[in-house]
Amino acid sequence: MSENVDVASGWTAEETIPRPSSRWHRPQLPVDDPFYRPPAGFETLPAGTLLRSREVEIALLGLIPQKVHAWQLLYCTADLNGTPEASVTTVLLPADADAATARQRPLLAYQCAIDAISSRSFPSYALQRGSTSLGNVAPFELLIIANAVSRGWAVTIADHEGLGGYFGAPREPGYRVLDGIRASTDFAPLNLSRSTPVGVWGYSGGGMASSWVAEMAPEYAPEINIVGAVLGAPVGDPGQTYIRLNDTFFAGLPALVVAGLRHLYPGLGRVIESHVNDEGRARLDEIESMSTAWAIARFAGDDFDNYTDIPLADVLASPAVLELFDDIRLGSRRPACPLLVLQPVHDQIIDVEDVDGQVDRYNEFGANVTYVRDRISEHLSLMVLSTPTVLEWLTARFDGAPEPTGSTRTVWSTALSPTSLRGFLGMGKTALATLIGGTL
Missing domain, CATH: 1.10.260.130 (434 Repressor (Amino-terminal Domain))
Incomplete structure (x- = not known):
């Protein structure tokens, strides 16, 4: 693995996109890995400053290597109380990425459902080849994330709970994700910029983190060009x-x-x-x-x-x-970007009334919210069944389509539209490629 350190500016403009190294070793847990420890004096640097980067290998369930460009970025951010800290995000590019199409490439900030405290559950560890993260959600979410990479998008996946793993903490997941976006757009191999259109997506615990991203962005990182955020079963209360x-x-x-x-x-x-x-x-x-x-x-x-x-x-x-x-409690601030909120009516974990309340609070602030309640799905199934709907909605935001008019509707299933049925075919191909370690 290669590792680069440049506290002031990150990578140089001349840096080329390297292929993942053929040398491999079992990753250390984040709490034991020196990469996660910031250099002395980092507290004086602006939030989002790139501190360190390294190439990593991504593997489904830690076992099936993926043909995708992948790095980890250590960057400056803040905790709940605004105290400086460092955090890590994993950034992905399609295997066939090239500079000619980079300027048209959007960036997706995907928040995994970490839903645990142990650093074994963090995506920066769980998505790596050789990781052992049994019983956690993030290793399986690579099957969802792969659909974004296959569309040519760059993806940033922050350890949004921080090194302490404080599941459920308010505000700070937004800080970590937003600063991870800043670091990603400054990371030269991605060939992005601060004007790059950014989408936000997460489900369940990831939907809760994505809610904090949408809520904190206008105040904390107004310069980031967030064009839409998808909040799947985002807890609410x-x-x-x-x-x-x-x-x-x-x-x-x-x-x-x-x-x-x-x-x-x-x-x-x-x-x-x-x-x-x-x-x-x-x-x-x-x-x-x-x-x-x-x-x-x-x-x-x-x-x-x-x-x-x-x-x-x-x-x-x-x-x-x-x-x-x-x-x-979510819903105390007005998100500036359009929102797509998805929630099962018969969710066995997150009560639909709590998400109704979160959406109501956003609407009272005048936010643009498209809220879809699904009658047939339960908590886990909607994550998969809503993916085609989410991908098409994000694609429209990245393409600059007119913002949708906010609405609330209850449907039998998000999976029954013609767009979703077509989308499942693409998901099947991507899942097969992921399962056999093909090119994303």
């Missing part, structure tokens, strides 16, 4: 999701959020220390090292009421928790 999922099959998901956010919110940490017993705190410690699937399986049916010395309802009504719930 994480606090209400916690209440609904506690004592259900998916109780591990809100436990992951609490386990991470207790490190960010001192008030929440004090509530846990005061009212959660030793067994409950041990469970929160345990879940920090788990994959998403293992956390769900391990804590299925868990009721946090069993680990508190006062009723859980009283814990949730404490000022520190109510303040936290208000802070993490």
Whole structure:
């Protein structure tokens, strides 16, 4: 693997697009990898400054190498409180990319559903050849991402939870993704610019992160040319999701959020220390090292009421928790770009009413929102079945088509339109190429 360091300017204009190296080694976990540690003095540099880059090999499920150009970028960004930090994004180009078409190439910021705290779940690790990320979502999302690469788009995939893996944190996923976009457009091998049209896309935990990107962009990175954002099952109200999922099959998901956010919110940490017993705190410690699937399986049916010395309802009504719930609720800012929001009516994880509320808040701000509610799909299936609709919508935004007029409608299935049926054929070809390690 090659590695380049240039704190001031990143790559030089003369740098050519190299082929992935034939030399390969098993990747280190991000928490152990020196690449993720920024150079001294980085705190004084502007947000989005490219600090370091290296070539990587991408493989489906860590096993099937993909014929695609891929790099990792370390760049300056900020955490929840605006404190400087460094983060990593993985950038992809089609294998047949060339300079002649680069200026017409858009950039897609794709947010994976990290939905865990362990760095084994981060896309920068999980998408690499040789990674072992069983039970996490990101390795499977390469099958979705490949459809964007096959259309000739550049793709940036940020570790939007940061090195701490704080699943559910507000605002900072937006900072990390937006600064990853800045670093990507400054990375010479991609041959992009700050005027490059940028699309945003994510589903579930990735849809929540994408919501923060859309909300924070007007204030934090108004110079980025975001032409549209797709928010798939974007959670809406994480606090209400916690209440609904506690004592259900998916109780591990809100436990992951609490386990991470207790490190960010001192008030929440004090509530846990005061009212959660030793067994409950041990469970929160345990879940920090788990994959998403293992956390769900391990804590299925868990009721946090069993680990508190006062009723859980009283814990949730404490000022520190109510303040936290208000802070993490989506829809407090007006996105400037057009939005496509997709949500299953019968979602077993994210209640449609919470996403209705997020969309209502955006509409009250005067945002341009196309909201599609799907009757037939459930949480996991809509991610796949809505992909043709998403790709066509993003293509129209990249091509400069007139912005759609905001609307809300409920359909039987996003998969039943003629455009979607045609799109599934293309998805099938791309999935086959991905499964056999073909050219994207």
